[in-house]
Amino acid sequence: MNALRVAVVGAGPAGIYAADTLVKSDTEVAVDLFEKLPAPFGLVRYGVAPDHPRIKQIVNALHRVLDNPAVRLFGNVHYGTDLTLTDLREHYDAVIVATGCERDRDLEIPGIDLPGSHGAAEFVRWYDGHPDVGRDWTLDASSVAVIGAGNVALDVARVLAKSAEDMLSTEIPDSVHAGLAVNPATEVHVFARRGLAQAKFSPMELRELDHVPGLEVVVDPEGVEFDDGSMADIRATKHVQMVVKILQDWAIRDRRGDPRRVHLHFFARPDRVLGTDRVEGLRVERTEYTGDGSVRGTGVYTDYPVGAVYRAVGYTGSELDELPFDAARGVVPHEAGRVAGLSGVYAVGWIKRGPVGLIGHTKGCASETVGSLLADADDLPRAPQRDPEALGALLESRGVAVTTWDGWLALDKYERGLGEARGRERIKVIPRDEMTRISRTG
Known part of the structure; x- marks a missing residue:
């Protein structure tokens, strides 16, 4: 209950690296990642060509971060629809936006x-x-x-x-x-x-x-x-x-x-x-x-x-509810990761710096943003709602079919089973409702 509570919007490489940097710091931190898709990993799963298995091995490193009990995953949650910035600031001391750039310029x-x-x-x-x-x-x-x-x-x-x-x-x-x-x-x-x-x-x-x-x-x-x-x-x-x-x-x-x-x-x-x-x-x-x-x-x-x-x-990035947006650059304006005009709100990854650099470059970006957050931590007002279960209860009351890290492990096992039957490493499940069902029922 006394830990610094941080919400990360986006469970791609940038968001996960930010979570990793936070939990490895000297500050006691609890991190919750919110991902609009039922599965984590962002561009590694949905932006890297399938015939690049070596690049996809970065999933192994991201997997270890999400295995940390100080990090929780809330999948299938749409920022701006299922959850707002106002909601997050009610439950978290700081918010990091890591939504990336998904649209074609x-x-x-x-x-x-x-x-x-x-x-x-x-x-x-x-x-x-x-x-x-x-x-x-x-x-x-x-x-x-x-x-x-x-x-x-x-x-x-x-x-x-x-x-x-x-x-x-x-x-x-x-x-x-x-x-x-x-x-x-x-x-x-x-x-x-x-x-x-x-x-x-x-x-x-x-x-x-x-x-x-x-x-x-x-x-x-x-x-x-x-x-x-x-x-x-x-x-x-x-x-x-x-x-x-x-x-x-x-x-x-x-x-x-x-x-x-x-x-x-x-x-x-x-x-x-x-x-x-x-x-x-x-x-x-x-x-x-x-x-x-x-x-x-x-x-x-x-x-x-x-x-x-x-x-x-x-x-290019997309405009996000309740956040400033630089339409010309397709990013959230910031100073060293601090979102302009919003105390306690930060940005990381492509939505922060634009779609430049390889996945590995995101680590340095995450380090800068988390450094700014931790430097501000003592001065950030604490969120009034500090019960770790309260946010999940809020989403449930809104009828959101949340997927979790355990749910991803179930989906991962299912996809690998489909692949094994055909002599392949995995075969992806595509429909959102099927992904969600497998994740929530095992």
């Missing part, structure tokens, strides 16, 4: 809203079996464009170009395999408006793409050029050096003649999506360096006949 070019034009986030959530995304996805284009120069763009391109049978060993549900099995795509074009040195790919993602059976990665040699700003970036960062070296090697190698191809186009800025009733092509403008790593248009355009367009130009 807009790309304002003509034709972007045509049928056949998609946001990458929605496609990722489809193939990751997110319970709030429809199970039907039309895959009928033999040539596809992906706009973006980051790892999400590579994931989308790889999944579109990869054989459905090669995905069958992963945790994808049957509905995703069935959709990929009829995918006719043999040519996937990835467009980046700047050069090799500005690409946000990771070396590991690039190498994995080149090792997909039956898939050839093609880099246009015309895209291999650098200006003074780019050369400075290359000299300064080993990560950039590795990416550039990989792409340069691919640009000069002989073609293999594989049946499916991913083309990486640099200095290619999307100008408009072509078509009348649906996507029929993508027009891109050739760009050139200005000397400092930036680019400008050249007025030279090329039309690519593609039947679908996926924009992977970044994620």
Whole structure:
């Protein structure tokens, strides 16, 4: 009853790392995580491509945090609907918002809203079996464009170009395999408006793409050029050096003649999506360096006949009830994690700093936010309702079908059982009501 009571809204990596940092501090703390989905882990479960099992191993570390008795999980609870900030401040001394960035950032070019034009986030959530995304996805284009120069763009391109049978060993549900099995795509074009040195790919993602059976990665040699700003970036960062070296090697190698191809186009800025009733092509403008790593248009355009367009130009956050919001940046405004104008309310992860950095970078972000919270702790007014069971009783009175950590363990066991019967590690359960039922009944 005397412990510092902290509520964390969002049980993805950022929220869980914040909980871990809190319980490892010298302050006596009780932490409750509130997650809108019936299962925890956020982007690790619903944002990492299913054929990246090594990245998903981060779940093991997150699992150990949620095993701590000082940390409780309340799943299937919607902030703003089932529970408000006012409710949380009645029961907790501090609140940390860790809701992430789930929506696709807009790309304002003509034709972007045509049928056949998609946001990458929605496609990722489809193939990751997110319970709030429809199970039907039309895959009928033999040539596809992906706009973006980051790892999400590579994931989308790889999944579109990869054989459905090669995905069958992963945790994808049957509905995703069935959709990929009829995918006719043999040519996937990835467009980046700047050069090799500005690409946000990771070396590991690039190498994995080149090792997909039956898939050839093609880099246009015309895209291999650098200006003074780019050369400075290359000299300064080993990560950039590795990416550039990989792409340069691919640009000069002989073609293999594989049946499916991913083309990486640099200095290619999307100008408009072509078509009348649906996507029929993508027009891109050739760009050139200005000397400092930036680019400008050249007025030279090329039309690519593609039947679908996926924009992977970044994620953005969503406005949250009772909290300030910077719509231009898609984040909650803050100072060192302290939410602007709200004492005792903090932010962590992508909703705090924007969708930048890999999952591992979230640890440093969590450390800063928790450091601010603990520095403020002595001056924070204590919540009037301190009974640890009161919040659960409130949710029950509102008819919320809460899932718990024990419920996740039951769902995890169930999914692993489905996979074991098919020689796979797991097969995801998709429907929210089924996830909830399994979690609540074992």
